[in-house]
Amino acid sequence: MKKRWICLFVENEIGVLARIAGLFSGKSYNLDSLTVGTTEDSAISRMTIGLTSDDKTFEQIKKQLNRSIEVIKVVDYTDTPIHMKEILFVKVNCRSEEDVAELFRISNVYGVSVIDYDTTAVLLECTQTENRNNDIIALLKRKFINRIEIVRGGSVAVEAVSICER
Amino acid sequence: MEITGAELFVKALKEENVTTLFAYPGGQAIDLFDALYGEKEIDVILPRHEQGLVHAADGYARSTGKVGVCLVTSGPGATNLVTGIATANYDSVPLVCFTGQVPVHLIGNDAFQEVDIVGITRSICKYAVTVRKREDLAETIKKAFYIARTGKPGVVVVDLPKDIQKASGSGLYPKEISIRSYKPNTTVHTGQINRAIDILNHARKPVFLVGGGVNIAHANKEMTQLAELTGVPVITTIMGKGAVPTSHDLYIGNIGIHGSYAANSAISSCDVLFSIGTRFNDRITGKIETFAANAKIIHIDIDAASISRNIVVDVPVVADAKKAISVLLEKAKPLSVLDWVTQVRRWKEEYPLTMGEDGLTPKKVLDVVNGLFTDAVITTDVGQNQLWTTQFLEVDDKKQMLTSGGLGTMGYGFPAAIGAKLGNPQKDVIVITGDGGIQMNIQELATAVVYELPIIICILNNGYLGNVRQWQEMFYDRHYSSTCMRFRRSCGLGCSKPNSGCPEYTPDFIRLADSYGAKGIRVSRPEDIKAAFEIAKQNTKVPTVIEFIIDREMNVMPIVPPGNALSDMILERGEDRE
Numbered sequence: 091m092k093k094r095w096i097c098l099f100v101e102n103e104i105g106v107l108a109r110i111a112g113l114f115s116g117k118s119y120n121l122d123s124l125t126v127g128t129t130e131d132s133a134i135s136r137m138t139i140g141l142t143s144d145d146k147t148f149e150q151i152k153k154q155l156n157r158s159i160e161v162i163k164v165v166d167y168t169d170t171p172i173h174m175k176e177i178l179f180v181k182v183n184c185r186s187e188e189d190v191a192e193l194f195r196i197s198n199v200y201g202v203s204v205i206d207y208d209t210t211a212v213l214l215e216c217t218q219t220e221n222r223n224n225d226i227i228a229l230l231k232r233k234f235i236n237r238i239e240i241v242r243g244g245s246v247a248v249e250a251v252s253i254c255e256r
Numbered sequence: 257m258e259i260t261g262a263e264l265f266v267k268a269l270k271e272e273n274v275t276t277l278f279a280y281p282g283g284q285a286i287d288l289f290d291a292l293y294g295e296k297e298i299d300v301i302l303p304r305h306e307q308g309l310v311h312a313a314d315g316y317a318r319s320t321g322k323v324g325v326c327l328v329t330s331g332p333g334a335t336n337l338v339t340g341i342a343t344a345n346y347d348s349v350p351l352v353c354f355t356g357q358v359p360v361h362l363i364g365n366d367a368f369q370e371v372d373i374v375g376i377t378r379s380i381c382k383y384a385v386t387v388r389k390r391e392d393l394a395e396t397i398k399k400a401f402y403i404a405r406t407g408k409p410g411v412v413v414v415d416l417p418k419d420i421q422k423a424s425g426s427g428l429y430p431k432e433i434s435i436r437s438y439k440p441n442t443t444v445h446t447g448q449i450n451r452a453i454d455i456l457n458h459a460r461k462p463v464f465l466v467g468g469g470v471n472i473a474h475a476n477k478e479m480t481q482l483a484e485l486t487g488v489p490v491i492t493t494i495m496g497k498g499a500v501p502t503s504h505d506l507y508i509g510n511i512g513i514h515g516s517y518a519a520n521s522a523i524s525s526c527d528v529l530f531s532i533g534t535r536f537n538d539r540i541t542g543k544i545e546t547f548a549a550n551a552k553i554i555h556i557d558i559d560a561a562s563i564s565r566n567i568v569v570d571v572p573v574v575a576d577a578k579k580a581i582s583v584l585l586e587k588a589k590p591l592s593v594l595d596w597v598t599q600v601r602r603w604k605e606e607y608p609l610t611m612g613e614d615g616l617t618p619k620k621v622l623d624v625v626n627g628l629f630t631d632a633v634i635t636t637d638v639g640q641n642q643l644w645t646t647q648f649l650e651v652d653d654k655k656q657m658l659t660s661g662g663l664g665t666m667g668y669g670f671p672a673a674i675g676a677k678l679g680n681p682q683k684d685v686i687v688i689t690g691d692g693g694i695q696m697n698i699q700e701l702a703t704a705v706v707y708e709l710p711i712i713i714c715i716l717n718n719g720y721l722g723n724v725r726q727w728q729e730m731f732y733d734r735h736y737s738s739t740c741m742r743f744r745r746s747c748g749l750g751c752s753k754p755n756s757g758c759p760e761y762t763p764d765f766i767r768l769a770d771s772y773g774a775k776g777i778r779v780s781r782p783e784d785i786k787a788a789f790e791i792a793k794q795n796t797k798v799p800t801v802i803e804f805i806i807d808r809e810m811n812v813m814p815i816v817p818p819g820n821a822l823s824d825m826i827l828e829r830g831e832d833r834e
Contacts, residue, residue: 101437104386109378116379146564153561159383159403162437 091142093122095167095174095247096152098137101160102128106135109158119143119151123176123220123244134162138174138246140220167247174247178216178223180230183237184209192233200226220245259427261393261420262291265354268397270297271429274325276678278313280306282329284356284369287421289327301678301707304699306333308671310340310353311697315672317349318658319633320679321474323405324349329356331369334415335376339665341411342380346662347495348472350409352400353381359419360388374415382410390423398433407440408559409472441558444575444583452530452554452571453587459528459552461596462488465511468495468661469533469557475578476653479532480504482581486588489600491519493534495661498651508600509609512540513816514643517607517827520816522600523548524823532556533577536566537662546821556580607827609647611813616782616806618716622648624785625686625714628793630654632684633676637669637693639723641716643812645688667696670713674700677709684712684793691717691741691761701772704799711799712792718808719754719761726811730826731818754808769801780805 100106107126114121122140129136143151148168155164167174184190193212197204202216216223223242230238259267265288269277276299281289292300303309306328313324324344328334334355344351358367363386374384383403387396393416400412456462470479480500483490490500491508500507509516511523520542523529529551534540541547547567555569556577563572573580611619622645625634634649635658636642642659651657658676660668669689677685687694694715704711725739734752743751744759769776775795777788779802792800814827 104388105374105378105384108375112379150561150565157408157559157561159435159438 091144092148092168094141094143094148095172095245096137096139096141096155097165097167097247098139098155099129099162099165100135100137101162102133102135103160106160109160110137110155113154113158114141114151117154119147125244125246127246138167138244140245167249171250171253172247173250174219174245175217176220176223176245177243178218178227179241180214180216180227181239182212182214182230182234184211189234196226196229202226257427258424260287260291261390261416261423261425262287264393264425264427264429265397265416265421266291266295266298267427268394268429269325272323272397272401274323275299276301276316277325277327278303278309278316278675279327280309280329280333282331282333282356282369284330284358284418285327285333285416287418288354288356288416299678301703303671303674303703305697306336307340307667308674308697308700308703310337310351311343311665311668311671312675312678312700312703313351313353314340314344314349314668315633315635315658315675316679317344317351317675318347318672319656319676322350322679323401324351324675326351326353328353329369330358330373331371333369334373335371338376338380339663341377341413343660343663343665343668345381345411347468347660348409349411350404351411352404353411353413355413355415356421357386357415357417360417361419363417373413377411377413380411381413382408384413384415386415387417387420390420390425393420394426394429395433398430399435402433402435403438407438441574441576442579444580445573446583448571448573449580449583449587452556452573453584455528455552455554455571456486456488456530457589457591459591460593461526462486462528462530462591462593463508463522463526463600464488464490465493465523465529465531465534466490466496466499467493467532467534469577470496470499470581473533473558473577475581476500478578478581478585482584482588485585486591487593487597488530488591489522489597491522493537493540493661494646494659496534497646497649497657498655501652502650503652505601506597508604510646511822513542514647514812514814515540515816515822516604516609516647517814517825518600518603520822520825521603524821526551529553531569532581533558535559535562538566541566542816542822542824543820546823611648611810616780616785616804617810618644618804618806619648620782621714621716621785621804622688624789625688626650628786628789629684629686631682632656632686633658633673633680634686634688635659635669635673635676637687637689638664638666639690639693639721640718640726640810640812641669641688641690641693641722643723644716647812649688666693669693670711671697671700671703673711673713674704674707674709677704677711678707685709687711687713689713689715690722691715691719691765692721694765698768701769701774701799701801705773708797709799710796712789713799713801715765715801715803716806717761717765717803718806718810719758720808722810723812725809729809729811730815765801765803769799774798775800776803777801778803778805
């Protein structure tokens with residue numbers, strides 16, 4: 091089992107998201123995350139899909155996606171140089187001035203932004219890779235037990251222009 | 257000139273050369289039916305239930321090679337299609353199903369007879385779409401027919417809201433269409449074919465395994481030529497039966513859990529398995545680890561997703577069967593595999609598919625069908641009747657067998673025969689069904705009568721849902737749980753053996769046929785089989801029901817028990833070879 095990434099170009103039509111999501115649920119494929127949005131061509135939507143599977147299943151997933159009528163192109167991003175970011179908001183309940191100060195320190199070290207705060211809460215915006223976001227969530231969960239609220243958007247990815255590593 | 261959506265719908269059907277439309281009206285389809293009123297070029301057929309309707313369109317499509325077209329109303333009209341859509345799509349049958357829908361502004365309001373049929377059918381069809389703008393109507397219909405019949409054929413659902421049907425707009429219908437996200441494969445990769453040929457040429461024990469893809473591609477003649485050119489024996493799946501004539505001396509039989517001993521043994525012993533148009537379904541492979549364990553496997557299929565899914569193959573070729581076989585015919589050469597062919601033929605002679613000689617048996621019925629009909633379509637239902645037919649029916653270029661192979665839909669056989677007869681009025685059309693399956697769509701007797709379709713309906717009546725009963729007998733300690741069709745409340749619980757005191761069968765199929773205006777003949781003795789068919793052949797205006805009273809506990813043999821390897825089959829009851 092291995093983490094994989096797929097970039098999917100589809101017709102921007104009603105029901106396409108349901109078709110793709112339904113393919114994963116109907117055939118028991120693991121879907122970790124899926125993001126979708128329009129592209130420079132308003133008739134085309136682009137999805138970034140994160141999933142975990144073995145090699146054989148992954149081959150089958152790519153084929154099944156390809157044979158869906160609305161799918162224009164399937165690109166395997168698993169081992170290609172890409173830039174990938176995920177947006178994550180974390181709202182942390184603070185009990186003291188020290189909590190607030192600690193969150194500002196964390197934001198500095200982790201390279202994320204405090205975009206809003208008052209005396210009772212701090213809101214962090216983390217635009218990083220999924221793994222880095224997992225790390226910061228783990229830290230905040232340890233330090234602020236039962237005091238965090240999380241919303242994450244799923245990853246978006248684009249092929250790199252010049253770099254060879256991810 | 258502007259025309260309504262409904263008028264454009266009729267125009268589109270004509271442009272697509274639709275001459276037969278299977279249609280059942282309703283509130284949200286009434287405008288479409290109004291546009292069809294008095295239409296001379298399209299024969300509008302009204303079955304008695306939408307499930308019968310869609311199976312009829314399926315039988316029409318399979319037997320003519322044309323796209324089958326359905327028209328039903330919204331809500332229950334649409335949901336009644338669901339089983340038939342899955343049946344057709346699973347067997348790669350091209351259908352376009354038009355469903356009425358509530359007006360666009362009411363969609364989502366839980367309006368009367370509103371269902372999300374596109375959502376419901378999404379996972380069981382090739383493509384489904386709701387037309388939301390009148391200006392998209394022509395292109396969507398064009399797209400539907402194109403998608404249904406090209407590539408791996410399948411079912412397309414087109415949902416037509418009532419206001420789209422009524423709205424005026426352009427009357428233009430496109431001649432051609434190009435879909436950027438859908439480009440079916442039309443070529444054959446020469447390099448892969450060369451690799452396949454190279455492996456085949458070095459084989460000592462090769463077999464062709466042919467699936468439904470060859471029949472769908474109408475490549476039967478080419479397949480026979482390929483077998484004759486190479487001298488390689490041919491094995492088929494149930495769906496591939498008829499790819500070469502069953503009487504051909506290179507034809508070995510069906511593979512699978514009810515396949516022939518010779519076919520299953522050849523698969524287990526071969527060194528090269530050259531497969532075309534099959535998806536290696538679990539019903540044909542048996543225990544997957546031992547399937548063709550010593551063979552190099554070549555797999556030609558139009559659907560890339562079918563390749564290396566169940567069985568890992570050595571040479572994959574994504575191509576249409578007919579095109580691929582044509583290329584193979586240019587490159588293949590005769591092989592020196594006579595020892596192997598002799599071996600396989602010996603298996604076939606030593607362990608023929610057969611059945612006990614006592615009484616009225618399904619084999620005797622099928623022997624008569626084989627002898628009496630030369631230009632015919634034979635449809636089956638699902639269960640023992642189907643398996644016996646796939647074992648004993650002879651098929652060639654003039655005789656075709658239609659069966660629900662993938663989904664295994666009881667109730668398929670009779671309505672499919674109605675479609676086949678409408679599409680092939682000059683051919684004899686015979687249904688082989690069981691007492692269970694026929695009752696799932698028996699209302700279509702009215703359809704066959706009113707359209708004067710002289711179909712011969714053979715009901716093999718054993719008073720059981722026989723295939724499940726057979727499994728209960730063999731693998732579930734004779735727990736005949738909910739499989740007896742003669743059961744009545746008075747029987748009490750837990751029967752495991754039929755006896756002379758079992759209640760009468762209901763319904764009386766002969767009186768039922770009579771009340772529909774069809775003919776009914778009951779046959780209990782083998783010597784009466786032929787006479788019954790002779791009488792049926794004389795009924796040129798009405799269908800004939802022939803009810804064959806067969807032994808209640810007759811089994812389909814041989815059988816590969818669940819989880820076993822293909823080579824590990826039970827040939828006869830009480831005897832376990834291997």
